[in-house]
Amino acid sequence: MGDPVLVDLLTWLHIFSVVGWFGAALVFMMVIEPALPKLSPQTNGELVLKVFPRFVRFVEIFASLALIFGISLALALSNGDLRLFGLGSMSGLYVTIGASFGLATYLLVFLLLGPSVMALGRLVVQMKQNPQQPPPPQFQSVQERLKFGAPTAVLLLSLAMAFMVAAAGTGL
Ligand code: HEM
Numbered sequence: 001m002g003d004p005v006l007v008d009l010l011t012w013l014h015i016f017s018v019v020g021w022f023g024a025a026l027v028f029m030m031v032i033e034p035a036l037p038k039l040s041p042q043t044n045g046e047l048v049l050k051v052f053p054r055f056v057r058f059v060e061i062f063a064s065l066a067l068i069f070g071i072s073l074a075l076a077l078s079n080g081d082l083r084l085f086g087l088g089s090m091s092g093l094y095v096t097i098g099a100s101f102g103l104a105t106y107l108l109v110f111l112l113l114g115p116s117v118m119a120l121g122r123l124v125v126q127m128k129q130n131p132q133q134p135p136p137p138q139f140q141s142v143q144e145r146l147k148f149g150a151p152t153a154v155l156l157l158s159l160a161m162a163f164m165v166a167a168a169g170t171g172l
Contacts (some may be wrong), residue, residue, distance in 0.1 A: 002076040010076050014069035020062035022157045024055070029150040046119075048124045056114045063109050070099060091170040096165030105156040108149060116145045 001007060036044060074095065078084040085092040120142050127135055 006076050010073040011070055014066060017062050017065035017069055018157075018161070021059060022067050022161070023155075024059045024062065025153045025157060028055070030093050033146065033150055037117065041115065045124045045128055048121050052117045052121060055145050056117045059109055062112060063106050067102065067106060070102065074099075089170075091167045094163045094170065098160045098167060101156045101160035101163065104137035105128060105153050105160065108153055108156070112145060113149045113153065116142050118142045120146070 036047075039047065061090055074082060084116065085095050087093050087096060100153070123136060123139050123142065127133070
């Protein structure tokens with residue numbers, strides 16, 4: 001194992017970033033998303049336009065930090081020799097599986113969830129400009145992508161966390 005102070009610091013930073021990322025995903029799935037259909041169109045529009053872009057940026061920053069500090073922690077634990085995280089050891093296997101779930105969620109955030117939220121914002125602006133017209137067809141599909149994406153992210157992050165905790169339990 002590398003410098004214990006550096007390992008402790010990176011573990012703290014990694015877990016802090018994970019808390020921000022995972023916490024945001026849970027709050028979105030359990031609090032924000034179910035409340036959206038109950039809000040007035042006015043409030044809905046304000047939320048999508050003024051809060052969601054900030055929310056997406058928050059998730060993207062914390063997700064990136066979680067990955068950066070996770071990789072730095074792996075480097076610090078192994079003194080730069082990532083072969084120690086090879087699939088031959090239990091700990092290496094668990095970290096690799098956990099990191100793969102983390103990476104899959106990261107791609108989901110950047111390729112599906114973030115763009116969907118931004119698209120929703122653009123559609124809401126369009127709908128506000130043409131209030132007499134019915135919602136465009138993309139409106140439904142973007143909402144469905146968000147409905148599928150948020151619980152998938154929570155499931156993948158739960159699996160990532162389970163494997164990470166198991167890895168720490170087995171020791172490098
Ligand atoms: C590229 C992605 C990631 C990498 C490279 C990574 C790497 C690591 C490493 C090397 C450890 C230390 C394991 C040990 O002590 O043997 C760790 C711990 C941990 N990771 Fe990750 N991680 C990643 C993503 C994630 C994600 C997505 C989550 C949660 C959703 C997560 C949650 C944790 C937790 C909670 C610990 C502390 C476990 C404990 O001390 O009990 N990690 N991570």
